[in-house]
Amino acid sequence: MDRTVGTSAHTSGAPDTSDATNATKASRRTFVAGAAALGGGAALGALPVAQAAHAAAPAAPAVPAAGRSVAVLGGGVAGLTAAHELAERGFQVTVYERRALGGKARSMDVPGSAKGGRRPLPAEHGFRFIPGIYHNLPDTMRRIPFPGNANGVWDNLVAPPEMMFARTGREDIRMPIPWPGHKPAELDLDDLRRALTGLIDTAFNLPLHEVAYFVNRALVFLTSCDERRNSTWEKTPWWEFVRAAKMSLDYQRILAIGVTRNIVATKAEEASTRTVGTLGEAFVFNLLGQGADGPPDRILNAPTNEAWIDPWVTHLKSLGVDFKLGWTVRELRTAGGRISATVIEDPAGVRQSVMADHYVSAMPVEHARRTWNAEMRALEPQLVRADKLETDWMTGIQFYLTERPKMVDGHVNLIDSPWSLTGIAQAGHWPDRDFPAVYGDGVAVECLSVDISEWDKPGMLYGKTAKQCTREEVAKEVWAQLKAALNDTGKTVLRDSALHSWFLDPGVDGLGTPNPTNEDELLIHPVGTLHNRPSAGTTIPNFYLAGDYVAVDIDLATMEGANASARAAVNALLDREGSSAPRVKVRGMHKIPAVETLKRHDRTRWRLGLRNALDVG
Template identity: 50%
Template structure:
């Protein structure tokens, strides 16, 4: 590629992104879709899906299978934050551009809604469609700056015993041994897990929803190792949350899934799964093709500016296309499948007069979690799965992709790239090592150098794992744009961050506005986390509500429940009585 190894120019990236968007729009809005059969059944109707990310594509999939005429309107790119992004201008010799992305994908085994959809997306040679493109990784590495790294196997294991004493002893010992932590702190953390796992629903929503995870685990008094590994790593790094603001209910629920999943209880597959190729190639593009076959229409470059109302119903959406032309889109039903910060901009006084609870969405909190890819001239031997960089100021995680992909990196770009180290940056607010600035205030070149330095500080203390000479180039998520006048970055793709008490601010998929339905990871779901699974689950709930309003006799979308250890159900019943009597959980003892 023309640029040096430290930069892909912003102008080149934007030019290629726009060109790719126009090309995709032409393919989707053109003849392939217009010739597809309209699959409206006797119970169907016209549905405008506003947003083409995972939530919007899921809603379109479920509705089109049930005989509705669906058109999806998307401003930027199909797949939203889940898509991969070709690095413009990097292909040569007939090879496609290098694959970039918003951030690497992670499909825990306790995801069930999304895998169910993936099974229904055909893929050549796969008996279970796109689902067969998910592969399990065998380990996770936790890298330290002092060289005291450790690896954890993430494959299947025996089901964990669930008597209180055996749970405390087993989990506590496992934590102390594998994380090299004082035994008393391992036992303490196991006790905190036991408290949550034995808590009734009323306590989870009434007490733990309003308590931060940091306070719950008493993070401010614990050792550095405890805070780094069991407070920060389990939240900001592993489940895209912030330990000082995320609720106990959210993090505790995820903990339940991670505890149950390795035993393959109440889950879809292995604990840690990734795709075997670039996301668009092995998931998003086959999904779009399936939707075309179902008769879905696509409009790319369509920005939703507002909703018109009359007599307590949405009558139209106001759209501005990529040429700047405004128009009105009418439909029988409207599914708003946009991110929270975009959706809440649509809630006019008229909308709020009918659904006043939507005003609480202004209290939902978003932060940044974006990725950068480093393309390497030799394979990187780091881990057979994900790596968490425990002492990195920017809360970094990574995965090396060539070992996992069916189509190898040498088949992309100029042919010299042998691996891609894909890195997620979870903390954009803490000063870094090189420049003493948070990522939000660093130029793109500074971000690349800073991330590389933080990785090297964790990996090169036991050998020359990352060498500058091996760096071919890098690519930062194009949603991050440098604002020269402000000397800081803007982010087109912030991430919803669950905060203590935020359940009260999150809406149901349907309310008093009869023909308006909400789908997105900010909607109330079982998974209760900003995830692709939450987006998929919320879209299914929105479709089910739409079917009810339409009086449809179509089969409802399947909704799955999260895992809970059945052995602890008697303890939860006891806890329900204790909570009603304003008593603490029986295991919640003073420290």
């Protein structure tokens, strides 16, 4: 998922004009997109260190904005969505972004990799995917024009036909993703033999009573009322809810750990049952064709900027949106119970006090809250609660190969890997892109994009955590873990001789030192997180929040959540203005009438202090 996940870019942190320049190049060209899947991972700044001379410099005279103006602080999915909806309703919108438009969803180029008139090799923070449970983001995508597409960039979505759980030392579990119109994966006799072996091996090693128990727990959650979900299940870790500690290793790896890594990109021992269950429920409905925008697993048919972000920015410019790239938000100022200005550092390091009628904070929470002052927190208690939200590392690395590996035609989850790896070979899903003809030096033919979800456990080569390794050691360790999972049953999928090069997300810095940093951490969902997520509208009359940490119906840090929160922020702004403009539609999670009836029955039991009727403990 997007890990799914991360979503909006940030503008806090030290100025980085070189990165801003690279971002401008990326917006002109294209680069990498990726994806996770029903069984994949969601994909997922430098700490602000102002130069002393700039830190002490007084703010320049205020630059007033004319008319019904809105300053959108952050140019990721949340910020671009807010700008899109506001511009369509006639507002004067300026987006301030420090690094690159698109945020964690963007693609980027590998420096120095372009030769012979080709584009640089495509890279990314982590692979993307846009499952059928999303509705708000696809609606936005349909409204972004793309040449030759009747439904805009939405028509650039393609659906992998399968996914796989890769196990070390045992045959992998390869599973089709059923959906009408899916092109089936190409399998030979050996593929079929291995697929059957993996499924039967799992069936015989996973006791029937454990399968029955897991199904029961799923039904308990499915029929639990919202009150029980928001209280009891929000306080209960998924690991405890499914009684994983008492179950077999296969149960733990596949049903407890595998599910949480795939769906919510967080640790089963800590993740809220409400979060895991809500998304698991949505994916089941999606597989059954209930309320789905499309197949459970969809990715873009080209690098993200080429297929989505660049066309979006072009469209927003046509609507009158002004972009300030390389501008860093430093602080918000208050006067009379309102936001009076935002202090923003331009690419030259000069601070300006920018004024607007309204301010939409669309930065990730770990960067946004650095701009909130004590008066803002006193005016809006939600900001104090948001200080308790937690983030963690989930970062991508790409391996460029000189041959196409014969692996699953979709996402793979390496469930036994020490660093909790998930990945996808992308070039085969870009049918209109002749990879070696378009990118790099003409030798690399494939981009294997891998997400590292666990940065604090020892690896298999060096006995060190990912944070303790150098960048080179991280690459070697991940490659070794990939081979251990994919080359372990007599079939060589990855060859050392085919490894052309690699690229690790530049947002990670200081690896191998006592103080490594990550500019793009991912919001995680330990128990209690729900009650610390703020709403899009605040008690500060001209201040709004948009981002994957804001409370919306999809209880997860996703691009869908970022998009939905931006829509909610725009609606709150329209209400404050008393605007007659149409409100933005915000679609919630799909509900099935029969299940809602059972949930109403459970609400009665909850009010009486009784357990769910199916809860056998």
